[in-house]
Amino acid sequence: MDNFNIENFELYVTNAMSADEKMVFEQKIFDDPQFAADFEHFKTLKAGIRKQSLQDRLDILKKNIDHKPSEDPEPLRHSWASYLLYLLGLAILMALIFYLVRSPEKPETQPSLPAVHTQKQDSLQQQDLDSLRSDTMRFIPQKTVVPAVKGKTSVSKQDKGYADNEFTPKNQWREAMALYSKPQNLASIMRDGPSESDKKFNDAILLFKASKYQEVTALIGNEKDEKNLYLNAHALLLTGKTQQATVIFRNFADDDFSTYHEESRWYLALALFANYPETKDELNSLTAQLLTVPDYKQKVADLIAKMK
Amino acid sequence: MNWIERIKSDPDKTLATLYNEIQDEATKWIKIEFGLQSDDADEIFQTSIVLLYDNVVTGKLTELTAHIKTYLFSIIKNKIIHLNRSRSKMSSLDATEILQGVIDEEYEEISSEDLNKANTALMKLGEPCKSLLELSYYQQMKLDEITILLGYKNNDTTKNLKYKCMKRLQKIFFE
Incomplete structure (x- = not known):
């Protein structure tokens, strides 16, 4: 099924063809078995889309409505069963109360640990925590602000998580970010019954717009759907975790069917550039491809200039 | 905004509103008129709400000449008459199954x-x-x-x- 065929199938099923076009189409169905088979598949997929849409609507309706208890009288056996269960529960409760009231207090079989031992343990624990904190503090940098990127993105090291060992060298990352602009393609549909993943995505978009990139990753870092992965890749790139960002962008760039295929190639180039010159070969090959795409031609030229 | 426009612009909210407004009357009517249990009546009613939405989206319903309740009750009636022909009296109804049955029947040529x-x-x-x-x-x-x-x-x-x-x-x- 190619684009041309899909377009023709759409026109035919929506009755948008002229009488002549319709005749040609029907003749092709008759003459070309592959075309006819593709048309059948198209109709099946379209029917499947409708069926799934209605099912989704029903599921959402079931979630949205006020569930009222059934007004039908319960069968007699259910009432008897409930009555017996109540009686049994009551009897067990009475027996328990009786047992507790009548039984004498037992001495403790296990003496409590001497206070000195506990204090020692506490002090050891305190020491461990202190040393752990001081170890950790060594990795947490003082709050310094990386200059804003062409007025688009301002990244504070501490707030945004920059400065971990795995992060890219600062200057190179800053150079890459100078060419970065936020993606256009981040909208989503909010419905009355969005999935958990949809809700997280929408919350993450708000955080992303507020430049809280670390929080974006904390919120959607474990989500596996395409739009969350894509948004997280941006958050990772913007917090200097360029290698993780590279992996995600590369997957999208390699997937021709992905919604984010085209844009991801450009952001992959930026992530690779942040680790330049180690990534030289892949970056050269990618920039050569991107130079042929009108939307990215100028951006890639700027990137190549920086590579030199 | 009329019901059709509301269904088009905000389907999920409108369908839930419609359900909550008519549910009591509709299920009572189904129980008295067709002798169904409350749960079955509710499943039929839910299916009919979704079929109403389908009629709006597919263009079968573009204008309401009567109250929406009347239209909805006619969907319910047709559905029950149709179901009574095909199902066993003992089996309970499930909205998902009814809905799937409707679509499967409509696309006879597709397995x-x-x-x-x-x-x-x-x-x-x-x-x-x-x-x-x-x-x-x-x-x-x-x-x-x-x-x-x-x-x-x-x-x-x-x-x-x-x-x-x-x-x-x-x-x-x-x-």
């Missing part, structure tokens, strides 16, 4: 197996392709409307993505 395969493929396809295809092929939304709604760059991007999604769906369908 239930293929229809289920298409359904599964769509679930595997995931977002945003699923929404994009639903908006285009079921809700018949125009490219520029989808472009705005989904925040794509321009109509060409939306069109290309739609074709990609359709081809991807076909690929999954044959896996």
